[in-house]
Amino acid sequence: MKAEHTRKLIVLAAIWVALLLAPYWMAPLGGYTALATRVLVLGLAAMSLNFLLGFTGVLSFGHAAYFGLGAYGAGLTLKFLALSTPLALVAGMLLGGLCGAILGLLIVRRRGVYFAMVTIAFGQVFYYIAFQWSSLTGGDDGLRGFSRQPIDFGAFKLDILSSANSFYYFVLFCFALAVGVMGFILRSPFGRTMIAIRENERRSRFLGIPVERHIWIAFTLSCFFMGFAGALYALVNNFADPRGLHYSQSGDFVMMAVMGGMRSFWGPLLGATVFVVLQDYLSSVTVNWMSFVGLLFVLVVLFFPRGLLGFFQRSKA
């Protein structure tokens, strides 16, 4: 028990050191800081999805909707309301989270395939709204004409707009905050009821857990995290894309989570890293990059059903 605890701490420390030093070790390996920033943001999105998928055991195939809503929320705030990065992040998170809370009420009575289908359907509704409402969202061209703003701390200004490193650390700070909250919830009595529902819904019900209400809360929390990640993504690109709401994007998030290992907290981050880095590298070589990522996904699912992280954990043990 004690050895296992120490090992966990070492792994945790290694993850954070790697993330903290990413701008320094990425460049010599042929990467660049903005790539690391993308990994963090999409990793956070995959972890948010996995909060629901891996720890409550329900599969949402429409989570890109709340990611995209977060992006539009942040973009529209910067474009029309206020030139404030923190405000944009909060607005994006609220838009994604509140829409998730409302739709969640309709979704949580379904299970399994039906749950996934209903989440897709609602997700597509938002996609078509963003696609059609050109005057507000820019339609197919996406939302342009805004950019992240330097953050004024009074004594000094953090220039996250032109300095890639400053922006990376700002995103890392946001990432740490969100992931910290997520981890905290999962270790709480509420988090344990989520795992109970994943493990055995009937037993959970007969222990006195109102299962639908708990799934709704988990779904809503997951949408808030997703909205937050989406808002960060709008800041990364200074752009919000209707395709960010599309169900194929939801599929990408599910792939990242499953590929990395949905039973582990950090698995989806690893999945997102592999996905984003492969996409970045392969898309410069071939337009069919997705075939290769898909092939890898199939191999992982066939041979390491617990994901890449599950495989590494087993080989270490």
Next chain:
Amino acid sequence: MNVLEINNVTKRFGNLVAVRDVSLNVARGELCAIIGPNGAGKTTFFNLISGYFPPTSGSISFDGQDITRLATHERVKRGMARTFQITEIFPELNVFENVRIAAEVAGGYRLRPWINRAEAAKIHQHVEDTLKLVGLETKTNRLVGELSHGDQRAAEIAMALSLKPHLLLLDEPTAGMGDQETYQITQLIRRLHRDSNYTIVLIEHDMRVVFHLADRICVLDQGRMLAQGTPKEIAANEAVQAAYLGTAA
């Protein structure tokens, strides 16, 4: 006072009447066994009591309050706990974690995003006491899915007990067990009843277990309550012998 009062409940599934006009009162501290041939409606009757589905007609009250239409989790909150014929547990969690979830829900912590040291210590103590009661105190770190059948059943009973129920419903607690395990579980139920004074309703096929444990036996046959009485009365009842015991002997 009666913990459970069931008045004339009927449950239909389409044309099938699974439970027909059954009434049953269970007094505090009583151990009542429900027996009957396969398909007699025993498990359906249990599902009605625990709120898995509502009855077609009739009423059920628990601790003097009408619960006929209440959802399962509401009944649990009022002090009803149940186990299943096929053990329902959290197989990938260890014994301690299984029971802790139950204890935290029962303690009213289920929506809490944090738990302080004193509360956690109290829960911890409660879980350990419960595990000791069912004889699993040496296996707290084992995954429940890897335990023997009898120990899994004991873990399920521990989860039910940690809810501090006024009424314990056990659906075939010795189903599929060997003699040794059956003996263990029977002794456990006996201790819970005699020493800890739990009110228990159980369904059981094993007549040795039933006659050893029960204060009162209810015989269901084709959805109807055929007879109720002490083990002696039931053993002497001719209708019961014809419908059930006769075929077994």
